[in-house]
Amino acid sequence: MFFEVAKGLAIPFLGTALGAACVFFIIGKMNIRLQNALNGFAAGVMIAASVWSLLIPAIDQCEYMGKFSFVPAVSGLLIGILFLRIIDFIMIKIKEEEPQRHESSGSKASMLMLAVTVHNLPEGMAVGVIYVGLLNGEPGITAAAAFTLALGIAIQNFPEGAIISMPMKAQGKSKTTSFLYGAMSGAIEPIGALFTIIAASFVIPVLPYLLGFAAGSMLYVVAVELIPEMHSDDKSKIGTWMFALGFCVMMALDVALG
Numbered sequence: 001m002f003f004e005v006a007k008g009l010a011i012p013f014l015g016t017a018l019g020a021a022c023v024f025f026i027i028g029k030m031n032i033r034l035q036n037a038l039n040g041f042a043a044g045v046m047i048a049a050s051v052w053s054l055l056i057p058a059i060d061q062c063e064y065m066g067k068f069s070f071v072p073a074v075s076g077l078l079i080g081i082l083f084l085r086i087i088d089f090i091m092i093k094i095k096e097e098e099p100q101r102h103e104s105s106g107s108k109a110s111m112l113m114l115a116v117t118v119h120n121l122p123e124g125m126a127v128g129v130i131y132v133g134l135l136n137g138e139p140g141i142t143a144a145a146a147f148t149l150a151l152g153i154a155i156q157n158f159p160e161g162a163i164i165s166m167p168m169k170a171q172g173k174s175k176t177t178s179f180l181y182g183a184m185s186g187a188i189e190p191i192g193a194l195f196t197i198i199a200a201s202f203v204i205p206v207l208p209y210l211l212g213f214a215a216g217s218m219l220y221v222v223a224v225e226l227i228p229e230m231h232s233d234d235k236s237k238i239g240t241w242m243f244a245l246g247f248c249v250m251m252a253l254d255v256a257l258g
Contacts (some may be wrong), residue, residue: 009127009150010129011153016160016186019181020164020178029160036229038155043227045155046153046221048249050214052150053145054256057139061139073208073212074122074212076210079213080219084119100179122214123217128197131193157227168182230242230243
């Protein structure tokens with residue numbers, strides 16, 4: 001079980017690091033169709049994971065509440081969405097209040113790295129929450145579901161690592177430095193997940209709410225970032241097809257292996 005947990009915590013960070021490593025192999029920008037395909041697949045996986053791996057287990061754990069068993073899941077989901085909306089609002093205000101002299105490409109890259117890092121925290125917590133449920137033997141949470149959730153987040157992190165490292169390389173930083181900046185933006189995820197697991201004694205009593213919170217955070221990322229991005233400048237609609245594929249793959253894995 002220790003190996004399963006360690007793998008789940010490492011995979012999202014690995015996705016960010018692999019994306020950041022594009023700075024060593026890609027000249028110019030990442031192909032737009034590849035970006036759209038990755039964003040679409042990740043969006044499908046994350047929506048399916050939010051339903052089967054997070055919301056349904058949260059509801060199952062509250063069966064004793066009868067017709068109101070949905071309340072903890074819905075409450076947590078709305079709080080998760082509100083949490084990320086507040087983070088976005090704060091980041092926008094910080095950017096608007098920056099003095100004009102700091103509006104350089106380097107400053108923008110730093111702001112982008114900060115925004116990605118902050119957004120990665122609830123995703124890391126989502127991984128930690130589901131592994132707390134797995135370790136505690138909570139109904140509806142399987143090793144396959146936990147792994148697939150971590151994998152879906154890793155796929156979503158791939159382009160995030162690239163959009164930090166590649167602009168930094170374009171600004172004149174070395175490939176190694178650019179890679180490290182991109183990779184380190186994902187370091188907060190295993191830290192957040194590990195902290196959540198360590199705090200399991202506090203997490204377990206409110207686990208249904210936290211599962212809902214994780215689902216809300218993921219759905220916010222999908223709605224605000226992935227879905228708009230998967231349609232950017234691509235008439236082939238490959239993002240839509242990959243969205244459907246990602247959703248079906250996650251659903252099939254959760255049902256077949258769960």
